[in-house]
Amino acid sequence: RIAWRSDKICAIFALDVSNSVPQNEIQNALSFINKSIEKLKDDDLVGLVSFAEKTNIEVLPKTKPNINRTTSESRKDYTNIDLAIKGAIDLFPQGYQKRIILISDGNENVGDVLNNVDILKSQGIEVHTIPLSTRLEGKDEVWVENLIVPSQISSNQIFEIKAVIGSNTDAKLKVMLFRDGQFIAHQDMTIKKSDVKKMAIFKQTIEDKKNHIYKVSIESNIDTIRENNHAQTLVSFAEKRKxxxxxxxxxxxxxxxxxxxxxxxxxxxxxxxxxxxxxxxxxxxxxxxxxxxxxxxxxxxxxxxxxxxxxxxxxxxxxxxxxxxxxxxxxxxxxxxxxxxxxxxxEEKKRSVSIMLLIDKSGSMNALSGNLSKMDLAKSASTSVIDLLTDKDKIGVIAFDAKADEIVKLDRVQSKKQIVDSISGIKARGGTNLYPALKMAYSALKNSDSQIKHIIILSDGRSLQMEESINLVKQMAEDSITISSVVISDEADKEFMRDIANIGSGRYYETDDAGNLPKLFIKEAFIASKLIxxxxxxxxxxxxxxxxxxxxxxxxxxxxxxxxxxxxxxxxxxxxxxxxxxxxxxxxxxxxxxxxxxxxxxxxxxxxxxxxxxxxxxxxxxxxISNTTGEFDVTASITGSKGLITVDAVSTSGQLRNFLNFNANIVKPNLTIETVELKQTGSGRYEAEFNADQRGTYLLSISEMDGEKPIATKNIGLTISYSPEYIDLTSNNQILKDLSSATGGKYSPKIDDIADRKSKSVQRIQEIWRWLLIIAIPLFFFDVAVRRITLSKDQLHNFVRKLFYKTQGYTTENKTFSHLKSRKGRIVEVQAIKRIEAQSELPVRKTQVISRTESYTSRLLSAKKRANKI
Known part of the structure; x- marks a missing residue:
């Protein structure tokens, strides 16, 4: 690879689109971005990420992009600048001056952006920061900050609900209290700007020994947004014997x-x-x-x-x-x-069973029940029966319309998948005649060696040959074959199907909802298998x-x-x-x-x-009922998108309890579960953080553990009433200043600063191994050819002549010249031989002749003989 110096810039813009930022500020930011792009050179790269709780790549780095809007559809209830910076870092190519332009109000409530300073500095990335105003900046606002209630209360205990009210202006308020959605009390309140925060207190008792959700709402004629005008919390009843x-x-x-x-x-x-x-x-x-x-x-x-x-x-x-x-x-x-x-x-059923399923596949079974046809639900019901059977049992399936088709021959349950595949192929069409199916089932079951023989019939219509069917069922009963019937339509002959079940010593079911079929079949197979x-x-x-x-x-x-x-x-x-x-x-x-x-x-x-x-x-x-009388107290709080659980373990004698194990299960508003282990942080104190990024009520179950076994469990509830975005009154400009200062960037830069070329260029490296490989491959084959292929002088001469000269260009003079050169070569060889003969008459010392000299002399003698022939 080769390296050279470059002053090209790659600028990644990171734009805050969370709920705390008003739309007009986002539009101003997009305008700034496009003006900055105009200032950059044609070969500079520009990328864009938008962010709130998550980061969205709007534009990958490229030259002169046109950016008119953002397309982020992620949740905007939180601001994670930390994640946005990490996402921007991953977009930079090599060989460019790297800079991030962060455009935000700085009110991060998830993560910590300053944790990225070291990696930014190590990669030479400077961060310019541009402050945005919040939607509440300079506006009158009142809000409910939180509710303070006991974590648990007892029956008829008088307790207080304390509502913390905030305001940045003088205002008159109506504070209303609701329990489980029902209005129960209100207070009129005057709050001054100098108060900053004020508290409304309501006294309550609970007589029904239930948990309740309390909500406080405020009304004011001086307000900007309503999203932060309420808060709610869970009040838990301490006794758990209900x-x-x-x-x-x-x-x-x-x-x-x-x-x-x-x-x-x-x-x-x-x-x-x-x-x-x-x-x-x-x-x-x-x-x-x-x-x-x-x-x-x-x-x-x-x-x-x-x-x-x-x-x-x-x-x-x-x-x-x-x-x-x-x-x-x-x-x-x-x-x-x-x-x-x-x-x-x-594990071990006491008696073997043979079950025949007789499934109506007449055309009416194609009718829908919900999103599925009755035929599809009948297939599902049939396969659920197979799950209940063991390899000692036998299963057979017959589908019938006007005639009977044996779908699965009565045999031991060995390959359940093969049986299910066969059932899946049933198609609904034709009329309804149960008798041929009953006859086929009887023929299969009467020869079975199972101790229990049972038939389950499913139909949604009226059958032909009813009298013949009843007589056949009576004959089956004499051979200890039982029959149950299931009806799924008002059009079916219910009396006929009920008679079959009664005569067959089975059970009769009817349902208007074909979705109940799998449950009915499971129950019937269970009863028929004599598991009762x-x-x-x-x-x-x-x-x-x-x-x-x-x-x-x-x-x-x-x-x-x-x-x-x-x-x-x-x-x-x-x-x-x-x-x-x-x-x-x-x-x-x-x-x-x-x-x-x-x-x-x-x-x-x-x-x-x-x-x-x-x-x-x-x-x-x-x-x-779990033990709820453990020797510990639990408190919990939420800050931003993080919750904190605190356990203070104190014995009944007042001694701090150390080196204990506590786990907490957090049931979130969407019913997902997070489990955390509490760590001891002080004498008798244990703490753990959990993710709290959903609005709604969190149910916390904190257990003292003995190995894997809980000794005692206590439950408390926490509620996030609204996003922290709705309480950001001003921008957090300090964090923006700290980030730009730490990375060599500028706070609130001008457009020219974005395109500024540093005097110190960066090294740009170009990989050239592909080009070298392209050249090396033909050279390799040429080298092999030279080493492996032997050519005489004439062959080589002819090859070169054909390569560099046109055949048509050879004249008589050319041929004569070539002949003379050949003659000269032979004369030179003759002269060399004569010199050797003259030397051979001199006295020669007897010595061992090496093979190389012998080979050389032999070649000269051969040349002499050729010369004599000339």
Whole structure:
């Protein structure tokens, strides 16, 4: 490579487009940039990045770009100058004078731009800084700075909500207080410019033992923007003994009545639409109980929220069995299965099963249900059944319209993917006739060696040959083949399908929503596989849990849902077959419990009469509720885009507690989770920072840890009401001055300064290895040719003659001249031979003749013979 000196400039403009900068300032900045480009030389390079919270490359470095606007669509609620400078540094090519022109109000609230000074200096990059005015510069403004409330309160405790109000002018205000969106109080206030800040205080009490969101808003006739006229915060209730009981049973609520008598504050809901809509509301409860509740009434977002509530907030969860619970309730491969100590499918099923799926593929199955057709949802339902089966089971699939097609031949479940691929190929068309499909299914099942033989029929229409179908179902029943039916249309013959299920000793389902099909199929396959175990049995104590403290022998139960224990879980009670009856474990910060029998007379009749029934359940529920009485206090605050958690650990005797382990889980407004470990920063004090770059409420769960196990957990809430961009009253010019001074740039430069050529040019390096390689390749082949190819003198002469002379140009004189030169050469050779002969007559000393001389003489003698012939 070669190097030379260059005075070319590469200028990267970094333009602040955050919310604190008014639009007219951005337009003025673009005008300045274009005027600067005009001053630069034609071969100088110019680039542009715009930035707010993130950095966007608007123009890569090039000559004389035309810049009219910015295209950044990223969030503008924060300003990260640090990231903008890093992005600009990465754009510089080699061989140019490097300069960054930062155009900003200097109000960074993410990162620290001065951390880049060392790398800027090491790369010779100077930074010019141009200050912009903020949108509030020189304008009258009032704002709510923050709310101060206790981190936790008790029932009927009188507490204060302190609203800190700021103003840069004299103003009259109306300060209003809201709780959970409802107006509850107001104050009139006069604030003077000299006050800087003033406080409005509201006294409150909470009687319902719930968490509440308080909001303060202000109104004033002197104001510029409204975005900063409110603030809100979460007030947490200290006691965590509240129970949320979701009832999936019909009839008497036995368990809630018992819990209330045991002193547990229990809220009962039977409609999942009344389930808490946010993690903040769910945090009101110490434990959530699902009693015989299926997934059919649950949404995916509700299940994910429960997982977050347990794992990251430290809530408790308890599931009680019944025909709509555990695997038969559709919880296989759901977030609820993830948090429970048991798996929905037993490791070893006791009996093998053969299941035939008869799927209606008539043309009406192409009708849409939501975004998918009924046919697509039927396929999805069919594949969900396959997930429940083991390689000991058999599956077969028949699709029918006017005739029956065997999609999957009844056989053991070996390649699930191959089966799913076959089902995916079903196309809907034609009419509806169930009888051929029933006949084909019967033929396959009657020869099966499985202990359980079951058919699931899905249809949305009216079938032909109904009488023949009913007679065939009766014959199947005699051969112990059971049938269940699912109807998904009002046009279907429901009575016919119900008769088939009744005669076939199965179950009948109907739904208007084809989206329920996968859940219905899972439930049906679970029940058909006889994973619901019924019959009297005595629970066996497998682990001496604190749940059983003070409880002696237990009555018999009459049934349970088959599950299998997860690794790491505690199996407290089991059946004679070692199936879980009561299992517990720690999941993240929370605890979960599975009781696979029920709380109703069907399976737990003797337990309802048992003296220790209330004691057993109250101890089970109290076990699920996290300990919130740890010997530590928690405070938290937010500055810019960073939050700070502080724990002060003090024992009940007043001693500072050192060398402890604390973790914090932060549930953010969008329900993402950040986990941080607190470090000890002083005697009894532990701290950690977390990212707080979203508006809304943050739920913090701080736990004292013993290894991986939480000893105690405390929860507090923090709220970001508005972006810090809306409280920047003036520009931060000092940071701009510090940056330009530290890097050799100028603060508030003129246009000529942007294009100024330094007396000291920079070294520019040009790589030339490609050109050298192009030259070297033909030289290499020429060298090889010279070394490897042998040419006589005549051949070489002829080659050169042909290369440099035209053949047509040779004349007679040329030929004569060549002949004379050849003759002269031969005469020279003859003379040399005669000299050698004359020397040979002299006395010669006897000595060893070397091969080189011998070879030379031989050549001369050969030449003599040729000369004699002339």
């Amino acid at each position: 129970v949320l009981y979701i009832n999936g049973n019909t009839g008497i609520n036995y368990l809630p009545n018992v819990l209330e008598k045991s002193g547990l504050d229990t809220t009962v809901i039977e409609d999942m639409s009344k389930f808490p809509s946010s993690i903040i509301e769910l945090k009101d409860y110490g434990v959530v109980i699902f009693d015989n509740v299926s997934t059919y009434s649950l949404s995916g977002s509700q299940m994910r929220m429960i997982e977050t509530y347990v794992h990251d907030v430290g809530g408790g969860f308890l599931m009680i069995g019944g025909e709509n619970s555990f695997g038969s309730g559709g919880y296989h491969k759901t977030p609820i299965e993830k948090i429970l100590p048991v798996k929905m499918i037993p 175990m019924e019959g009297d049995f005595q629970p066996i104590v497998s682990y001496n849990s604190e749940i059983l403290k003070g409880i002696g022998s237990m009555p018999k139960l009459r049934g349970y849902i088959g599950t299998s224990i997860k690794e790491g879980a505690e199996l407290v009670l089991k059946s004679a077959n070692d199936d879980p009856i009561l299992a517990t474990w720690q999941y993240g910060l929370g605890r979960t419990l599975a009781f696979t029998s029920d709380s109703q007379p069907k399976w737990a009749l003797e337990w309802l009469k048992w003296d220790n029934f209330a004691k057993f359940w109250s101890q089970a529920i109290n076990w699920c």
